[in-house]
Amino acid sequence: MENKNSTRRKDEGELQSDGIGKVPDHVLIEIFIRAGVREWTAISCVKKQWASLFRCQCFWQAAIASNYPLAHPPQIWPGPIPSPPLANPKRRFIALYISQHIFASDPPIQIDEIVGHTYLFLKDQLLLPIMPPHSGILHGTIIDQFIACGKSRDAAHELASRIWLAVLDNLEENHRTFYLLKRLAQEWDILLPYPYTRSVKVQWRVFEKLFTDYRDCFNHVDYCDMLACAKSRFQPIPAAWLGH
DSSP states (O other): OHHHHHHHHHHHHHHHHHHHHTSOHHHHHHHHHHHOGGGHHHHHTTOHHHHHHTTSHHHHHHHHHHHOGGGOSOOOOOSSSOOOOTTOHHHHHHHHHHHHHTTOOSSOOOOOHHHHHHHHHHHHHHTOSSOOOOHHHHHHHHHHHHHHTTOOHHHHHHHHHHHHHHHHHTSOOSHHHHHHHHHHHHTTTOOOOTTSSOOHHHHHHHHHHHHHTSGGGOOHHHHHHHHHHHHHHOSSOOGGGOOO
């Protein structure tokens, strides 16, 4: 009797599996989009077929159309940061999502897609497998991009600072990030005219992360050198940064 029940449950499971497998892809895509972005990673782990949908351009095109109906057609802008290729709707969706959620305004305004793409540009450059460009060059590129898009010097400086802070806060905590932060801390010495100077908030965040999140990564000599570098920029420095 127990074997019969077990067999019946197995058959029912196979029928259910076959049934969901026969749902058309466009219906599954609509269901997944309605489930919300935070559920997509879990959904993609359920079945290989479902995971493959998240690799299809049609999924990301549908996600853009559903979540950002006013974002069509893709924006093309002047400036040194290239517009995203039309064949990469996933990157465009990520940029729109970043613009909406990381740089949300109160009250909400129209999503500025270039902000999300600039965030991705900066993060990609900082995570290059080879040595990334000098931070001053990256910052200047971002400033030039926003000015080319019609932003004022003050607005460009503010947006660039917010993007730097957001990228720094979303880097993975590992030794590679530690060495990157050390390099960024040592590069702030270059004097540039406004708005090409990095904001004090960004400089502070670099040292703050080094002395709080990565304190154990320092040897004594490196810690003393970095502390001296911090003291040359900020007075007074927080007590939490002291001690190794």
